[in-house]
Amino acid sequence: MTAENPQTRHTPTPEDLDQHIQPHMVIEGIPTKRHTIDIVRKFKEEGLFRFGCLVIMTTMGLAIFGWLDHYDIYRLWPFDPNRATGNVSVEPPGFLEIPGLLWKTVILGHEPPHWFGTDNAGLDVFSRTLAAPRTDMTIAIVAAFLSMFIGTAFGLVAGFYRNALTEFLMRISDLLQAFPVFITAMILVALSGRNEFNIILALALVYTPIFIRLTRAEVMGQAVRGYVESARAVGNPQWRVAFGHVLPNSLVPSLVQISTTVGFAILLTSGLSFVGAGVRPPTPEWGLMIALGADHIILGEWWGSIFPGVAIALTVFGFAAVGHGLEEDYR
Amino acid sequence: MVAQPKQAAPAPTSEYVLEAKNITVRFPIEHGADVVAVRNFNLQVKPGEFVGLMGQPSCGKSTAAMAMLGLVRPPGVIDSGVVNFMGRNLLTMMEDDVRELRGRDIGMIVQNPRYSLHPMLRVGDQIANVYRAHNQVTKGEAWKHAIDMLRMVGINDPERRVKAYAHELSSGMAQRVLIAIALSSRPRLLIADEPTSGLDVTIQAQFLDQMWDACRQTKSAVLLVSQNLGIMANYCDRILIMNEGTLVEEADVYSFFKAPKHEYSRSILRLQRAAIESGGADAAHIDEKAAPLIEVKDLSKLFPIRHSKSKVHAAENINFFIRPGETLGLVGESGSGKTTVGRCVLRLIEPTGGEILFRNRQANQVERVTDYSTNEMRRKRAKLQIVFQDPLDSLDPRWTVDRVLREPLDLHTDMTNEQKKARVIELMKLVGLEGAHYYALPREMSAGRQQRVSIARAIALNPDFIVLDEPTSALTPETTAEIIRLLMDLSAKLGIAYLFISHDLTTVKFICHRVAVMYLGQMVEIGSKDQVFNSPRHPYARALLSAYLFPSTDNRRVDRTVRETLKGEIPSPVTENLPKGCYLYGRCTSQVDRCKSAPQQLTQLSDGRWVRCWRVAQGEI
Numbered sequence: 001m002t003a004e005n006p007q008t009r010h011t012p013t014p015e016d017l018d019q020h021i022q023p024h025m026v027i028e029g030i031p032t033k034r035h036t037i038d039i040v041r042k043f044k045e046e047g048l049f050r051f052g053c054l055v056i057m058t059t060m061g062l063a064i065f066g067w068l069d070h071y072d073i074y075r076l077w078p079f080d081p082n083r084a085t086g087n088v089s090v091e092p093p094g095f096l097e098i099p100g101l102l103w104k105t106v107i108l109g110h111e112p113p114h115w116f117g118t119d120n121a122g123l124d125v126f127s128r129t130l131a132a133p134r135t136d137m138t139i140a141i142v143a144a145f146l147s148m149f150i151g152t153a154f155g156l157v158a159g160f161y162r163n164a165l166t167e168f169l170m171r172i173s174d175l176l177q178a179f180p181v182f183i184t185a186m187i188l189v190a191l192s193g194r195n196e197f198n199i200i201l202a203l204a205l206v207y208t209p210i211f212i213r214l215t216r217a218e219v220m221g222q223a224v225r226g227y228v229e230s231a232r233a234v235g236n237p238q239w240r241v242a243f244g245h246v247l248p249n250s251l252v253p254s255l256v257q258i259s260t261t262v263g264f265a266i267l268l269t270s271g272l273s274f275v276g277a278g279v280r281p282p283t284p285e286w287g288l289m290i291a292l293g294a295d296h297i298i299l300g301e302w303w304g305s306i307f308p309g310v311a312i313a314l315t316v317f318g319f320a321a322v323g324h325g326l327e328e329d330y331r
Numbered sequence: 332m333v334a335q336p337k338q339a340a341p342a343p344t345s346e347y348v349l350e351a352k353n354i355t356v357r358f359p360i361e362h363g364a365d366v367v368a369v370r371n372f373n374l375q376v377k378p379g380e381f382v383g384l385m386g387q388p389s390c391g392k393s394t395a396a397m398a399m400l401g402l403v404r405p406p407g408v409i410d411s412g413v414v415n416f417m418g419r420n421l422l423t424m425m426e427d428d429v430r431e432l433r434g435r436d437i438g439m440i441v442q443n444p445r446y447s448l449h450p451m452l453r454v455g456d457q458i459a460n461v462y463r464a465h466n467q468v469t470k471g472e473a474w475k476h477a478i479d480m481l482r483m484v485g486i487n488d489p490e491r492r493v494k495a496y497a498h499e500l501s502s503g504m505a506q507r508v509l510i511a512i513a514l515s516s517r518p519r520l521l522i523a524d525e526p527t528s529g530l531d532v533t534i535q536a537q538f539l540d541q542m543w544d545a546c547r548q549t550k551s552a553v554l555l556v557s558q559n560l561g562i563m564a565n566y567c568d569r570i571l572i573m574n575e576g577t578l579v580e581e582a583d584v585y586s587f588f589k590a591p592k593h594e595y596s597r598s599i600l601r602l603q604r605a606a607i608e609s610g611g612a613d614a615a616h617i618d619e620k621a622a623p624l625i626e627v628k629d630l631s632k633l634f635p636i637r638h639s640k641s642k643v644h645a646a647e648n649i650n651f652f653i654r655p656g657e658t659l660g661l662v663g664e665s666g667s668g669k670t671t672v673g674r675c676v677l678r679l680i681e682p683t684g685g686e687i688l689f690r691n692r693q694a695n696q697v698e699r700v701t702d703y704s705t706n707e708m709r710r711k712r713a714k715l716q717i718v719f720q721d722p723l724d725s726l727d728p729r730w731t732v733d734r735v736l737r738e739p740l741d742l743h744t745d746m747t748n749e750q751k752k753a754r755v756i757e758l759m760k761l762v763g764l765e766g767a768h769y770y771a772l773p774r775e776m777s778a779g780r781q782q783r784v785s786i787a788r789a790i791a792l793n794p795d796f797i798v799l800d801e802p803t804s805a806l807t808p809e810t811t812a813e814i815i816r817l818l819m820d821l822s823a824k825l826g827i828a829y830l831f832i833s834h835d836l837t838t839v840k841f842i843c844h845r846v847a848v849m850y851l852g853q854m855v856e857i858g859s860k861d862q863v864f865n866s867p868r869h870p871y872a873r874a875l876l877s878a879y880l881f882p883s884t885d886n887r888r889v890d891r892t893v894r895e896t897l898k899g900e901i902p903s904p905v906t907e908n909l910p911k912g913c914y915l916y917g918r919c920t921s922q923v924d925r926c927k928s929a930p931q932q933l934t935q936l937s938d939g940r941w942v943r944c945w946r947v948a949q950g951e952i
Contacts, residue, residue: 234742249728
């Protein structure tokens with residue numbers, strides 16, 4: 001822990017230093033920088049956090065494969081998620097059939113079955129469920145990071161310079177937060193047009209106030225710390241104090257919040273598609289799949305909605321679990 | 332005190348009130364070796380004796396004191412030993428019997444008075460409850476007893492104060508209520524654990540005087556746990572020194588301060604030793620006739636209060652100057668505005684009025700710091716530096732030492748990376764840091780090393796002037812000695828002038844050439860160190876010096892016939908609270924009617940010092 005551990009570090013005597021200070025500097029005895037990654041330990045020890053990390057890694061991986069498929073480079077899943085197979089409303093195989101089917105497809109190389117069935121248009125639900133993260137994750141992650149950047153920037157300014165202008169900014173942020181997130185996002189998308197770009201903007205806007213609040217609170221706490229005054233005393237201009245000292249020390253709450261925000265942004269993206277204010281069909285997207293399958297549940301075709309629904313639930317839970325785990329560490 | 336005790340105390344079977352033998356306290360640790368906090372602790376206390384137990388923080392002194400009551404914080408266990416209290420072993424007695432003793436025969440005063448008082452009960456009830464738990468008396472008698480006790484510990488107007496709640500009392504008053512509770516049933520032994528931490532010196536002296544007098548009256552013995560050498564020297568009869576769980580020295584107070592035997596005891600007395608031997612800061616290298624480096628004229632700072640027209644008068648009409656290479660000490664109690672003055676001189680907070688002159692030695696001209704533009708001020712910070720009180724807080728928690736030290740070079744010089752690295756290492760060597768700390772984060776270093784980093788950063792650009800804002804108050808006595816020594820070396824080597832702000836008069840006496848005393852935002856006396864320390868003239872300066880407990884046994888406070896002190900407490904420096912005339916009016920022992928209405932001026936006396944008291948100026952006192 002402490003810096004003077006004799007095993008790991010060589011402690012130079014003043015004579016050693018004398019040699020180094022003089023002409024051309026070769027510095028020994030100064031330890032190399034080290035990085036401690038707490039997350040590795042956390043991953044090993046905490047089951048819930050591990051589960052969340054695995055979910056995040058899986059969905060991210062699927063998102064990457066989704067884009068590879070989109071540009072026809074490589075397809076991980078058996079069918080094109082956007083093309084009807086001709087087999088309409090096929091029921092997924094039963095539990096007991098799965099080992100046999102796996103044997104046939106993987107070992108014998110037969111035509112793969114529809115693992116999750118097909119919807120009433122003949123689209124393969126399995127392929128679409130796996131391809132969906134390319135839409136959902138991209139929108140959610142870009143929106144969450146965008147709101148974090150905007151939010152921390154405004155939060156820093158609002159916390160560092162307390163005046164009428166920043167107070168006004170905070171009131172606007174309050175106003176935005178007062179509307180239900182879902183309704184605001186829906187109206188914004190409806191007004192600006194249903195495409196991915198507008199959805200990202202709408203999501204970023206509704207999540208920005210959270211980051212403004214978080215950062216501002218932290219900045220206000222940090223700004224009265226001694227090192228801030230000390231930075232000023234050494235001759236830093238105001239902006240360097242703000243960005244060089246206060247901001248790095250105020251980022252942690254936002255970084256913790258980002259995981260949870262991504263999770264909820266996925267939920268919101270799907271929600272928007274479900275009510276018809278999101279991406280256009282037939283883009284593979286979980287909310288859209290649920291919406292398309294929902295009409296047919298009454299006919300007994302449960303598989304169209306259940307599988308994407310489970311996917312959303314797992315993903316949001318995974319992100320929230322990671323966010324929760326990080327938050328615990330931060331406190 | 333009409334009450335009868337429930338049972339007669341058994342006649343003491345030995346000459347000691349308390350005798351502890353071989354006490355060992357162990358804290359079991361999960362997945363690790365147990366921590367032995369106290370090892371083979373022996374202690375004897377005679378009736379009416381003041382015994383001091385001292386040592387560094389977390390050396391086990393509080394744990395040892397608690398063990399005297401048979402108490403230990405969970406999960407600790409008292410492994411072995413015997414505590415004989417008036418002939419009975421506390422450690423083998425039934426819990427009920429021990430509880431009977433605690434509070435009646437053994438009183439306890441702990442740190443942090445506010446947390447120790449019940450927030451929902453009147454203080455009178457709290458005193459009465461303890462008294463009634465151990466004595467068969469009626470409520471009315473107990474209440475009367477509570478008033479008597481409050482009067483005995485020196486609380487003005489006890490009939491009114493007895494009805495107060497804890498939050499209505501100042502911390503000095505709360506501490507005195509605690510001692511009243513502890514003494515209410517005239518215990519044979521009082522255990523006081525850091526009873527004055529967090530109190531100002533004048534209040535501390537008031538409180539300890541009261542405790543001393545009250546205990547002499549009730550003939551209680553006292554076990555005083557503290558890390559303050561001054562308290563030990565001035566109030567204790569015998570001293571025990573503890574280091575890492577073991578007693579290393581036991582001696583009576585005079586011989587201890589004259590010649591400590593153990594190596595550890597010597598190291599904690601080092602600062603004082605050095606001060607006596609070398610006489611502290613040497614004024615030889617200062618040119619008495621040199622033009623002042625820094626001159627402050629009529630500086631004042633008022634802080635507005637929200638939703639109110641009145642203001643906090645943090646500093647008023649401050650005048651002083653500092654010569655090149657000189658150290659001016661700024662002393663006063665908390666709330667006297669000394670930190671504000673330090674910040675204003677560097678314009679870290681903008682002064683409300685007055686001007687600050689700085690002699691730029693490169694350009695050989697006098698410049699007005701108060702006229703600098705923001706950018707100019709920023710550049711001048713290379714020459715005007717500050718070291719803060721809390722070393723950990725004043726370093727960016729995410730920055731390694733090399734980054735911290737490089738920052739001033741980045742801002743003010745155009746050195747190459749190589750040169751910066753060389754300079755950083757030179758600085759680290761100058762303040763006595765090892766190369767191993769090059770990439771250390773602040774929290775990985777001890778407080779002393781953190782403060783060294785702060786000092787290295789302050790001297791990085793060869794400043795002419797550094798404000799030292801209580802640089803040693805967060806450090807242990809040993810580290811304080813080292814840091815003070817370092818600061819003096821740097822001043823001598825680099826010719827830096829200091830404004831040394833502190834309430835620790837021992838270090839001030841050691842490092843400073845001249846001393847200014849502040850009270851309620853005003854300077855009441857400025858003079859050379861010898862003038863202020865040996866013959867203070869202003870009544871406040873006299874009281875402050877007299878109340879300050881120097882770690883030395885010549886002229887102990889308890890042996891003085893007249894213990895100079897101030898009445899009451901510092902008023903809060905808000906516009907309408909401030910007295911019209913002399914700010915000390917109401918607390919001063921030599922006040923006359925004219926003091927009430929006549930504002931005081933800082934006047935120079937014939938011996939060169941400045942005093943803000945018209946009676947002193949006219950030679951009346």
